[in-house]
Amino acid sequence: MRGQTAGRPMRTAWLIAAGLVAMLFATGCGSSSSSSSRNTDMAQSVGKGEGELNLGAGAGYVANPWKSDFEKATGCQVNVKVAGTSDQMVQLMRQGGYDGVSASGNASARLVDAGDVSPVNVGLVPNYQSIYPDLKDQPYNTFDGTHYGIPHGRGANLLMWNKDDVKPAPTSWDVMLDPKKAAAYKGKISVYDDPIYIADAAVYLKAHQPDLGIDNPYELNKTQFDAAVNLLKEQQPNVGEYWSDALKQISAFSGGDDVVGTTWQYQYFALKGKGQPMASSPASQGFVPKEGATGWSDTWMISSQAAHPNCMYKWMNFIVSPKANAEVAQYFGEAPAQSKACDPSTLTAAAKAEGLPANPKFCDQYHAADPSFWKRVYYWQTPLADCGNGNTDCMDYNDWVNAWTDIKG
Amino acid sequence: MEAADALAPAPKRSVGRRLADLFHGRPWLQVTGLLSGPLAWLVIGYLGSLAVLLAAAFWSVSALTGEVSQTFSLDNFKTLIDDPVYRTIAWRTVRIAGLVTITDALLAFPIAFYMAKVASRRVRAAMVVAVLMPLWSFYLVKVYAWRTMLSTDGIINWALGPLHIHGPGYGTTAVWLVMSYLWLPYMILPIFAGLERIPNSLLSASEDLGASPFTTFRRVILPLAFPAVVAGSIFTFALTMGDYITPQLVSNTQFIGTVVSNNITNNLPLASAFAVVPIVVMVIYLLIARRLGAFEHL
Amino acid sequence: MRLSRSSRISLRIVVAIVLAFIYIPLIVIFIYAFNSSNLLEWPPPGLTLHWFPEALKNTDARDAFVTSLKVGAAATAVALFLGTLASLAVARHRFFGRETVSFLVILPIALPGIVTGVALSDTFTQVLGVPLSLLTVIIAHATFCIVVVYNNVVARLRRSSMSIDEASADLGADPWQTFRYVTLPTMSTALAAGALLAFALSFDEIIVTLFTIGPGEQTLPIWIFENLFRPNQIPIVNVVAVIVVLLSIIPVYLAHRLTREDEGVSGRAGSVVTDATATP
Numbered sequence: 001m002r003g004q005t006a007g008r009p010m011r012t013a014w015l016i017a018a019g020l021v022a023m024l025f026a027t028g029c030g031s032s033s034s035s036s037s038r039n040t041d042m043a044q045s046v047g048k049g050e051g052e053l054n055l056g057a058g059a060g061y062v063a064n065p066w067k068s069d070f071e072k073a074t075g076c077q078v079n080v081k082v083a084g085t086s087d088q089m090v091q092l093m094r095q096g097g098y099d100g101v102s103a104s105g106n107a108s109a110r111l112v113d114a115g116d117v118s119p120v121n122v123g124l125v126p127n128y129q130s131i132y133p134d135l136k137d138q139p140y141n142t143f144d145g146t147h148y149g150i151p152h153g154r155g156a157n158l159l160m161w162n163k164d165d166v167k168p169a170p171t172s173w174d175v176m177l178d179p180k181k182a183a184a185y186k187g188k189i190s191v192y193d194d195p196i197y198i199a200d201a202a203v204y205l206k207a208h209q210p211d212l213g214i215d216n217p218y219e220l221n222k223t224q225f226d227a228a229v230n231l232l233k234e235q236q237p238n239v240g241e242y243w244s245d246a247l248k249q250i251s252a253f254s255g256g257d258d259v260v261g262t263t264w265q266y267q268y269f270a271l272k273g274k275g276q277p278m279a280s281s282p283a284s285q286g287f288v289p290k291e292g293a294t295g296w297s298d299t300w301m302i303s304s305q306a307a308h309p310n311c312m313y314k315w316m317n318f319i320v321s322p323k324a325n326a327e328v329a330q331y332f333g334e335a336p337a338q339s340k341a342c343d344p345s346t347l348t349a350a351a352k353a354e355g356l357p358a359n360p361k362f363c364d365q366y367h368a369a370d371p372s373f374w375k376r377v378y379y380w381q382t383p384l385a386d387c388g389n390g391n392t393d394c395m396d397y398n399d400w401v402n403a404w405t406d407i408k409g
Numbered sequence: 410m411e412a413a414d415a416l417a418p419a420p421k422r423s424v425g426r427r428l429a430d431l432f433h434g435r436p437w438l439q440v441t442g443l444l445s446g447p448l449a450w451l452v453i454g455y456l457g458s459l460a461v462l463l464a465a466a467f468w469s470v471s472a473l474t475g476e477v478s479q480t481f482s483l484d485n486f487k488t489l490i491d492d493p494v495y496r497t498i499a500w501r502t503v504r505i506a507g508l509v510t511i512t513d514a515l516l517a518f519p520i521a522f523y524m525a526k527v528a529s530r531r532v533r534a535a536m537v538v539a540v541l542m543p544l545w546s547f548y549l550v551k552v553y554a555w556r557t558m559l560s561t562d563g564i565i566n567w568a569l570g571p572l573h574i575h576g577p578g579y580g581t582t583a584v585w586l587v588m589s590y591l592w593l594p595y596m597i598l599p600i601f602a603g604l605e606r607i608p609n610s611l612l613s614a615s616e617d618l619g620a621s622p623f624t625t626f627r628r629v630i631l632p633l634a635f636p637a638v639v640a641g642s643i644f645t646f647a648l649t650m651g652d653y654i655t656p657q658l659v660s661n662t663q664f665i666g667t668v669v670s671n672n673i674t675n676n677l678p679l680a681s682a683f684a685v686v687p688i689v690v691m692v693i694y695l696l697i698a699r700r701l702g703a704f705e706h707l
Numbered sequence: 708m709r710l711s712r713s714s715r716i717s718l719r720i721v722v723a724i725v726l727a728f729i730y731i732p733l734i735v736i737f738i739y740a741f742n743s744s745n746l747l748e749w750p751p752p753g754l755t756l757h758w759f760p761e762a763l764k765n766t767d768a769r770d771a772f773v774t775s776l777k778v779g780a781a782a783t784a785v786a787l788f789l790g791t792l793a794s795l796a797v798a799r800h801r802f803f804g805r806e807t808v809s810f811l812v813i814l815p816i817a818l819p820g821i822v823t824g825v826a827l828s829d830t831f832t833q834v835l836g837v838p839l840s841l842l843t844v845i846i847a848h849a850t851f852c853i854v855v856v857y858n859n860v861v862a863r864l865r866r867s868s869m870s871i872d873e874a875s876a877d878l879g880a881d882p883w884q885t886f887r888y889v890t891l892p893t894m895s896t897a898l899a900a901g902a903l904l905a906f907a908l909s910f911d912e913i914i915v916t917l918f919t920i921g922p923g924e925q926t927l928p929i930w931i932f933e934n935l936f937r938p939n940q941i942p943i944v945n946v947v948a949v950i951v952v953l954l955s956i957i958p959v960y961l962a963h964r965l966t967r968e969d970e971g972v973s974g975r976a977g978s979v980v981t982d983a984t985a986t987p
Contacts, residue, residue, distance in 0.1 A: 461833075558735060654913070669822070
């Protein structure tokens, strides 16, 4: 090597570059991508279980006791992969090998349009009948009149804080989003690590800067979008951690690294269960700060490549059966989709099965049967260029993703 | 007598021998035979996969579905160039990679020198094992241990508490610290090997010629060990360039890998385009390292 | 080399500091394996051995461990095969593009894991239409493990002279016999060292594995990744790490002993641990 001429490294580099370019052209024509149209195949019957089920789900959605109840009842062994963000859910489905996924509104439209999920024959899911009407036929689970999933439950994103460190108790998102107030907790603010969080800034601006004219926080024109992005850029120096894993946030709060942030009920109850001094917007305020909040309404969807479709249909029916839905709702802390789950005796039996104190008022607290409450909660949905009012100059999801990279810096 | 044997026909040549004859005297055939397997694997398999990925850099994507449409466009590169955050992130990654490399070189050299030239045989064996052991305790466990050590209630703040200093907490400093920790064995070992190869007679000769230990170090040891240091630096640099899990666990900073992984699902073309950056950087680094003789010391 | 007393002392101090730096986090992991609480606060409220039997009972961890062993063994085998072929070609012949081989072989390990992972994953699922599985993981691991075998064997072959091979041929052996009875034994310690390091690389690999593994399977690093933040599992994760580290002392020490007595054909004493440890 010592004696080599100056030409050698260049020759090697040339060789490799030539090889790569050659391959580029050779493969450029060959690669395929999944179908660009929606899948329309719908099962007509549910047969015997295949013995196995691979699910992608949010934290806390597939756990005992209802998971083992399902396995015992159907013989379908459940393997679950927890995904923290909708992007991860979509990635799981793209990668393949999963039979179904619990998708929020900012994943469902993408999955449907990419053909990653199949329509659901709700006739094969008997428990679907008694699901709350305001969850049926929604834009995030029904596309052109075809049902693509079974509602799971819904909730609003919470503002949570450490009672001992954050005083006075906040009633507004300004503790995190107003630059002056947020600076008081510099380095200890916990923010959801996903571009969809820009909508939270938009919800805040809707209340605090009404002249921007924001209506739907997911349909933002450039001016509105830039305002939201700038607000988040001002927030960035005060942020302690951007979290995407629920348990990572739990460890940050219990370790004292963060004292206030946006969270889900799952973390909130987990921390309280460990004796941590957490507080959140009270029930009297509807669990949300005064501006309202973003939220999610999740849907179980079946993969278009499901290897175990029968088990998946059994799961979809099971998870919205009264007892199971009551169990998962109380475990996670969300409003159940199944109206029969709110029957006081079902709620109590479910709580008992989980070792939780009985709370027959659970559904009232979570506004399960109160459509007017959900008008202040903006379910996650995919931002599209089509603003829905004739304009098509709204920012689309790619813009949101790029902006998020910009915001984090 | 043997005359009968001399007239007996030669033993039938086995298949193996015939094959050997075919290869004999034809080095080109030997090389092709030997290399066809590895080259097919690496060139067609690996480089081909890379080409598939990089081809996507020139395509565009539907915002709704993330579907890649194979229409040629340079938009992705335009985005990367127009938006300054990508330059910031790329530069930050390269900078930390450099810092980690220098830190590790400074930490590794004394210990490698001690192991190679000062320690007794027994101690050297023990130290080799001691340096190799951390490689077997999983990357994730180590990073998570650091995460808890750096946390507000963690061991670092607890230890520095009496001195009224705060540890670095999470952030870029933490990333530098943790990565220097993680890749240190990868720097120690090549330097140790390189120093071991320096014959002691050379060092004695230098002393005999009147050089002080410091001069010997500067003018004999360092130049001879330098290629080994470069060899170790390949790993510290490459591993830092590519890591995105450590930055995510001990900081909020975005590295090249963070951006790539964030965009893989929705915008594979942009992720591929940004992936070009570390590929180009590493290829250049490898070419320079090879020039400096590092490949013999890997 | 003769160093002044003060230099010796300062060197010893520096070495001690570096060793402390290396081992303090490992000691923290060790202590947490005995932590009576599953919240990782410091100092730990109490110590218990309770997690060790829990870890050994944990079927997921055991299955993941076995999977990792299988994947590691298979990847190492492939890497040994391909690495030996490549190093024989490079060390024993001169040909156009010879330097390129070294470059190509190091590329999979020098490029970011996410680039290798996504490239291979996309090729498997989109171009070849093959589902992700343990096989795809093995292929991916073998690809970046080739370099450790290759480097060790090349170094070894460069140090041994060809005259012994020629002597063997002169004595009537055909090339296969020469390889089997002469070359292979000479290389054996380099192969062993390369195999050990290739296995270690595969055993601890996470990023490429994340992208190339199928949904039903878990290697040990993947199991750790999934359990990393689960409060109930964290102590078990630490226990698993401690067990693996302790188990690893055996092969590492053996590799060192095996190779200590090695002498190259050229007569120069060489420690193949040197070669082995030269390539992580």
